[in-house]
Amino acid sequence: MPAEIIELYPPTGRTRTLDGTYLAHDLHTLGTPGQPFVYANFVSSLDGRIAVVEADTGESYVLEDLTSGHDWRLFQELQAQADCVVTHGGYLRALAAGKFPDILQVGIAKQVLDIGTWRSAHGLQRQPSIAIVSRTLDFPIPPSLEQHDQAVHIVTAEGTPPDRVKLWRDRGYEVMIAGGGVSVEGGPLIRALGARGYARLYLMAGPQLIETVLRDGSLSRLYLTMTHQLIGGERFHTLIAGPRLGGAGRLQLNTLFYDPAAPKGTGQWFASFDVRNAGG
Numbered sequence: 115m116p117a118e119i120i121e122l123y124p125p126t127g128r129t130r131t132l133d134g135t136y137l138a139h140d141l142h143t144l145g146t147p148g149q150p151f152v153y154a155n156f157v158s159s160l161d162g163r164i165a166v167v168e169a170d171t172g173e174s175y176v177l178e179d180l181t182s183g184h185d186w187r188l189f190q191e192l193q194a195q196a197d198c199v200v201t202h203g204g205y206l207r208a209l210a211a212g213k214f215p216d217i218l219q220v221g222i223a224k225q226v227l228d229i230g231t232w233r234s235a236h237g238l239q240r241q242p243s244i245a246i247v248s249r250t251l252d253f254p255i256p257p258s259l260e261q262h263d264q265a266v267h268i269v270t271a272e273g274t275p276p277d278r279v280k281l282w283r284d285r286g287y288e289v290m291i292a293g294g295g296v297s298v299e300g301g302p303l304i305r306a307l308g309a310r311g312y313a314r315l316y317l318m319a320g321p322q323l324i325e326t327v328l329r330d331g332s333l334s335r336l337y338l339t340m341t342h343q344l345i346g347g348e349r350f351h352t353l354i355a356g357p358r359l360g361g362a363g364r365l366q367l368n369t370l371f372y373d374p375a376a377p378k379g380t381g382q383w384f385a386s387f388d389v390r391n392a393g394g
């Protein structure tokens with residue numbers, strides 16, 4: 115039986131099928147290359163944990179208790195509407211080491227084949243392009259990107275050693291510079307990808323990139339799944355770790371749904387927020 119959720123905002127109180135909830139947002143119609151629609155998605159506990167850090171290795175990971183098949187479904191619906199997905203070198207290193215699954219393609223698993231069909235039916239390329247953000251340029255390219263014929267852009271900052279930039283360019287990859295220091299900056303990143311013709315950018319690159327995009331006024335919408343759990347732990351990641359955001363952090367609720375069944379019966383909210391100062 116299909117999963118059902120309750121619409122809390124706008125306050126209709128209606129019950130609807132989970133499948134199709136975020137496809138109905140029609141993100142594929144928003145944005146232009148001149149002003150891309152930029153969106154991100156996170157899963158959080160009630161105490162703000164999006165990942166925990168292992169004390170012995172310093173590696174971070176998302177707790178299995180925070181995730182569910184329901185959240186994965188909506189994650190894929192968001193990914194299906196992007197022209198370009200932005201990831202980072204750390205994820206690709208972890209992927210190569212077998213620590214994370216490959217999430218760079220959309221609508222290929224049996225349970226979400228309909229999402230791939232939806233993407234093709236709406237005139238989008240079978241798979242989105244991939245932009246890889248890295249300040250070290252030390253990562254492998256997953257074989258799946260070539261297998262699915264996905265365009266790849268590499269993005270780094272001016273402070274990256276020139277020999278590393280040359281190495282990737284000699285291998286035939288485009289390397290874009292987006293930031294004057296040692297780290298990629300949000301505004302230059304979004305403008306550079308917009309200049310390549312991308313109108314909808316889905317950020318899957320962790321809290322540091324989300325923060326710089328938000329501070330630069332380039333984030334359009336934040337999707338947040340909040341599971342009804344308290345996680346605790348002394349070392350963890352949360353959405354924003356830097357200085358106070360001020361006006362750049364003002365969000366306005368767009369939609370809110372209640373899922374009473376997942377994960378593991380605790381319940382969760384699916385919320386989306388528009389950034390009030392998006393686009394300047």
